[in-house]
Amino acid sequence: MFTQELLDKSSLMRKKWEDEVKKIIAKRADQKEKWSTVSDLEIKRLYGPEDIKDMDFEKDIAYPGQFPYLRGNQATGYRGKYWTFRMFAGMGSAKTTNERWHYLLSTGQTGLSTAFDFPTLMGYDTDSPKAKGECGKCGVAIDTIDDFRDLIKGIPLDKITTSMTTNPPATALWAMYCASAEQQGIPLNKIGGTIQNDMLKEFIAQKTLMCPPEPSVKLISDTIEFGTKFVPNWNTVSISGYHIREAGATAVQELAFTLRDGMEYVEDVIRRKGLHIDQFASRLSFFFNSHIDFFEEIAKLRAARRIWAKAMRERYNSQDPRSWWMRFHTQTAGCSLTAQQPYNNVVRTATEALAAVLGGTQSLHTNSLDEVLCLPSDHAVQIALRTQQLIADEIGVANTIDPLAGSYFVEALTNEMEEKAWEYIHKIDEMGGMVAAIEKGFPQMEISDAAYKFQKQIDSGEKIMIGVNKYNIEDEVIDIPIVEIDDSVEEGQLKRLAEVKRKRDNRQVAICLKDLADACRKGENVMPFCIAAVKEYASVQEICDVYREVYGEYRDPGIY
């Protein structure tokens, strides 16, 4: 990166600066001894040319739209198009969520993102005993395509892309989307969107569980294959670090485990489906957390693009540059928000959103200030959405691409994140891959270690959260409006589901479910069978029960 002459000169100047620092701290010590990121990665007082002297501009940095995509996928940066403003929303009934979606679109949102309630996420219907008390609480309740049609009412499926945070029942809900589009006369090759559909991170972190890891990966490969052939603009998996981070992982762990999950899916599709990497890799998408440590997050996102590009080209011999692009959505960190002094959360979210943008995200959700306490209110959502609109239009950071490139610190930190991530990736390779590592409890234990360490650092005051362990307000009364989902949602949904089950052709449903079970047993792609079943009003649980029956049920081993 630099001439020897410059490095020699820098070395002399650095020595002089170091001597000066020593003199000053002899008189007045630093405020604390160790300065580190929220992930406890130690940061130096200063970075200089010597910290990035081994970088090769062509190989390691280059230009936007050029390998290794450190500086972004798009040659035009944000000038051609800002990131998608995509707020995650779902609450109560399908009708209520549909109203929230229309509100968000009217206020300048450019893509939709669905939060489902816990029964839907876990593949249970509202009438399951396991669902009692949960209906509509954490998201929208969807049992059958009847609910789904209400959810997407008035949304032009050929113009707006919708992301659905669904994992175990991803095939069922995607089938409902595909079937609804067909019924609206929109061909499958014209719809776009994302299903999260990333089970590996469920075992590692989020714990919405259904079947064991191996068949779970098979179902994901089915969707990737089906999307490749019939729904080419759909992102069939959103490989997610978000939940890994929320569960307590460090930034490096988030980066490494997420990318290694992605590699596991790639390898399974190649092995099981016989597809070539360049037939499907361009539809893989990612989802990261943007936590509170500003530069660590920027470095993580930049490193993620470079690692993926290298992995695609070198590990899987991909020839198509579109496969080398890592496209990702980002969400600000829920776990960084505090119930105490909740208005401070606006500042946290703004900082995290700015880091995501400086890291080059293609899509962003900004958390609302009240999300630590409840589902967000309209007003809180508006502030959160305005936060990203303000970053786009007011503060000038979208003017130029990857403005922090070349910073001694940012490049050195980016390199460090990448190196440490590869160490984890290789370790997991040695264990036999991510499924094997999960079965050993490796990523789970690493995350628990980090989460416990962080909590102790908060309790001891080594790490600071304002309002929690510094600048607390004694006997604080948290006084913000709390959105609540009342129990009438559950009653309404139960009635609705009973009505659908009464009116549908139950014989036809049984045939479809048997066909699906046969397909599972034979190892065929389940998607066509799911679409046929949801058209007959088979429910999310009925489809998931088939999977549980054929593949077995997985229970959380409770690793800590």
Added chain:
Amino acid sequence: MANRRIRILLAKPGLDGHDRGARVLARSFRDAGFEVIYTGCHQTPEQIAATALQEDVDMVGLSCLSGAHNYLYPQVAKLLQEAGAGDIVVVGGGIIPEKDMPGLYASGLTALFTPGATLDSINEWISTNVTPKE
């Protein structure tokens, strides 16, 4: 059996998968010298009550962040009482709105730990308020 250690069942009722708090507490309890049994996620109240009886615990700690605490926590307390195990201390944690607290206490919960509670403060509460069975 004098000086038996306090036995705790840490449980996650319902479909919620937010287990960071529970996992951190399980380690903290262990390091504080308590005996810990952690159920993992997705337990029904019936399963939790059955485990509590079978394991002969002194305390049940419940963690749920889905908003379903008003149904799930009292249900566990009720099942324990019905089984004649009302002496098992039941506590809950999570983001619990102030207005939900009277109802939860009335249903049989002894303590609720909300955001800001330190690990030490929770351990200390247990040491003071839970007595191991003789």
